[in-house]
Amino acid sequence: DSGVTQTPKHLITATGQRVTLRCSPRSGDLSVYWYQQSLDQGLQFLIQYYNGEERAKGNILERFSAQQFPDLHSELNLSSLELGDSALYFCASSLEDSPNYGYTFGSGTRLTVV
């Protein structure tokens, strides 16, 4: 157990639907990062939150949004789902937003859109 908890582990849903992925960071970590891993694109950075505020955005589609709550857990919302959104979605956390601190990854949520 890495200390970063992602739920659910697996999710199957239909095109056009909306889903919410949840991430609880390691205790004490203020930064949460979301990544998408697909077969064709590999791993891509989506978005980062630090202590409740959006800190950086990567290749996140407009249909996707995220937030970090006061208790520091984060949710990634994916809407109007398409077949191409099928991927592994990882969350990672770190103590601070600095290259001096390492990351801890969650075990991922496998999303299948049918």
Added chain:
Amino acid sequence: KNEVEQSPQNLTAQEGEFITINCSYSVGISALHWLQQHPGGGIVSLFMLSSGKKKHGRLIATINIQEKHSSLHITASHPRDSAVYICAVIPWGGSQGNLIFGKGTKLSVKP
């Protein structure tokens, strides 16, 4: 051309062999990560480097900032080392999480 290139893409080794995985990048960076992803999908951060060399058990990671190159070495490889190894960089001026990933090297160690 990808900003982070790894070689080889696939690697098969016999147990006990010394293994080297290479990573070259084309952007200025503040740090480089080596990650391990097991067949179950989970990702573990092995090393974060900004200069020099780090060692943890049988794993050694080196980086040459001038040459924009890093290597991951595994000594006395074991079947449990079978995994995908991913190099990722933090570009200069970027947020710590804004990683650019290589496509990974799939390592299979045979007993």
